[in-house]
Amino acid sequence: MNLVGQLAAAGPVATDGAWGTELQARGLAAGECPDAWNLAAPERVGEVARAYVEAGSRVILTNTFRANRLALAGHGLAEKAPEINRAGAAISRRAAEGRARVFASIGPTGKLLLMGETTEEELRAVFSEQARALGEGGADAILVETMSDLAEAKIALTAAKETGLPVVVSMVFDSGKNKDRTLFGATPEQVAQELTAAGADAVGANCGTGIAAYVPICRRLRAATPLPVWIKPNAGLPELVEGRTVYRTTPEEFARHVPALVEAGARFLGGCCGTNPAFVRAVVLALTRA
Amino acid sequence: MVDLTRLYDAVLKGDNKGAAAVTREALAEGVEALELLSKYVVPAMDEVGRLYDCEDYFVPELLLAIRAMKAAVELIKPGEPVGRVVIGTVRGDLHDIGKNLIAGMLQGGGFEVIDLGTDVPPDRFVAAVQEKNADIVALSALLTVTMPSMKTTVEALRSAGIRDRVKVLIGGAPVTQEYADQIGADGYGSNAASAVPLARKVLGK
Numbered sequence: 200m201n202l203v204g205q206l207a208a209a210g211p212v213a214t215d216g217a218w219g220t221e222l223q224a225r226g227l228a229a230g231e232c233p234d235a236w237n238l239a240a241p242e243r244v245g246e247v248a249r250a251y252v253e254a255g256s257r258v259i260l261t262n263t264f265r266a267n268r269l270a271l272a273g274h275g276l277a278e279k280a281p282e283i284n285r286a287g288a289a290i291s292r293r294a295a296e297g298r299a300r301v302f303a304s305i306g307p308t309g310k311l312l313l314m315g316e317t318t319e320e321e322l323r324a325v326f327s328e329q330a331r332a333l334g335e336g337g338a339d340a341i342l343v344e345t346m347s348d349l350a351e352a353k354i355a356l357t358a359a360k361e362t363g364l365p366v367v368v369s370m371v372f373d374s375g376k377n378k379d380r381t382l383f384g385a386t387p388e389q390v391a392q393e394l395t396a397a398g399a400d401a402v403g404a405n406c407g408t409g410i411a412a413y414v415p416i417c418r419r420l421r422a423a424t425p426l427p428v429w430i431k432p433n434a435g436l437p438e439l440v441e442g443r444t445v446y447r448t449t450p451e452e453f454a455r456h457v458p459a460l461v462e463a464g465a466r467f468l469g470g471c472c473g474t475n476p477a478f479v480r481a482v483v484l485a486l487t488r489a
Numbered sequence: 490m491v492d493l494t495r496l497y498d499a500v501l502k503g504d505n506k507g508a509a510a511v512t513r514e515a516l517a518e519g520v521e522a523l524e525l526l527s528k529y530v531v532p533a534m535d536e537v538g539r540l541y542d543c544e545d546y547f548v549p550e551l552l553l554a555i556r557a558m559k560a561a562v563e564l565i566k567p568g569e570p571v572g573r574v575v576i577g578t579v580r581g582d583l584h585d586i587g588k589n590l591i592a593g594m595l596q597g598g599g600f601e602v603i604d605l606g607t608d609v610p611p612d613r614f615v616a617a618v619q620e621k622n623a624d625i626v627a628l629s630a631l632l633t634v635t636m637p638s639m640k641t642t643v644e645a646l647r648s649a650g651i652r653d654r655v656k657v658l659i660g661g662a663p664v665t666q667e668y669a670d671q672i673g674a675d676g677y678g679s680n681a682a683s684a685v686p687l688a689r690k691v692l693g694k
Contacts, residue, residue, distance in 0.1 A: 229634055230581060273583070311552070311586075313549050313552065313553065314552055314556070374547065374548075375544050375547075376544060380544075382547070382548050383547055383548055383549050384544075384546075384547025384548070384549065384550075436663070437633040437663060438633070438663075444633040444634050
């Protein structure tokens with residue numbers, strides 16, 4: 200059994216919370232490329248990673264969500280992709296200090312395959328480059344996350360598997376009347392079945408419209424695959440109050456849904472946008488009680 | 490005679506090559522541009538909107554249908570548009586899928602669409618509205634942090650003295666009717682299917 204299977208078997212495992220907002224709290228300007236901080240301000244990225252380890256995360260991610268060549272090109276940083284990814288994995292690895300495992304983050308490219316904005320070949324090359332660098336930086340596993348297009352997710356999965364590391368794939372369910380589809384219309388059943396067949400080591404759901412909505416999604420993923428399920432919801436939908444972005448869900452409200460998620464089959468549990476170390480502490484507490 | 494229902498089917502199925510081929514044949518045979526648009530392209534896009542609304546279609550099908558519709562419309566070069574729309578994603582926001590969907594739906598609905606792209610500052614909206622004599626300005630934002638740029642854009646239209654000349658429509662994931670009321674927009678659309686009916690409504694057409 201590989202690492203993901205071992206952790207899941209001994210779980211449920213608390214993962215981490217959001218990185219972007221934590222970096223902004225440490226001075227990252229809106230519109231600035233967060234991933235570039237792996238080179239420009241590694242100590243502050245390390246602070247975020249450590250804050251999660253100290254809050255009780257047993258799996259932490261890396262500040263590499265947008266560090267694929269196509270997304271970095273928007274900031275003129277395409278050529279820095281290998282370096283940014285290696286540094287990102289190394290920063291989280293140092294912060295983990297053997298107390299947590301590092302699941303390196305790979306996000307979408309932002310280019311649409313079906314409209315011909317990119318090709319399968321280009322995506323394969325881009326994700327292979329990123330995954331390889333994350334492996335070199337010391338990642339324990341790779342997390343392909345926040346995906347909307349199953350086709351892109353599967354290409355990233357195959358590329359990440361080439362490193363020999365276990366790979367988790369997590370998609371966003373926020374579309375359709377019941378908010379139970381991906382943007383491209385896939386159901387949890389389709390996602391679980393196709394990713395399982397494509398060789399994922401765990402499948403999951405992240406971001407989305409809030410934690411309550413992910414309980415039934417989790418149950419449906421679980422029913423459609425023998426693999427462990429990974430869940431990392433938003434702290435509800437953001438609202439704008441006097442010009443500032445506010446997430447209304449509190450850590451306590453968030454954690455109240457933890458027992459239901461565990462019951463629904465979640466083996467990895469953390470938070471996405473709007474969550475922070477306080478949410479992780481609340482999740483850890485709820486897990487020890489669950 | 491070319492079977493014109495093939496144009497309707499091509500748009501509905503997202504077949505851009507087919508849509509262009511039928512349109513070319515029809516125009517060569519002397520079929521009126523207006524007939525192609527009003528009897529086949531627009532109804533096909535209405536049906537696309539309906540299928541999207543009832544979840545038979547999702548974003549991929551919508552994008553492909555819009556591409557097919559555009560392939561036809563580019564050849565037709567219709568006469569008088571229903572209205573002229575300046576559209577863009579507001580300053581600070583680089584998301585374009587939602588904006589492109591709405592631009593495509595409006596174009597399919599017979600509007601002339603001037604797409605300013607993403608990260609559009611308020612003064613560029615103002616300049617485009619003046620220059621193109623637009624009837625509608627459509628603002629998109631996907632991020633809560635960029636939503637305030639919608640308000641600044643409405644204010645810029647006001648200080649330029651052209652707020653009353655143009656209808657302001659807004660949309661995007663974090664946007665709500667309350668927000669539209671709050672910033673004094675003329676309308677809010679929650680999905681791609683609502684774009685054409687809403688644009689027609691605010692123009693009284």
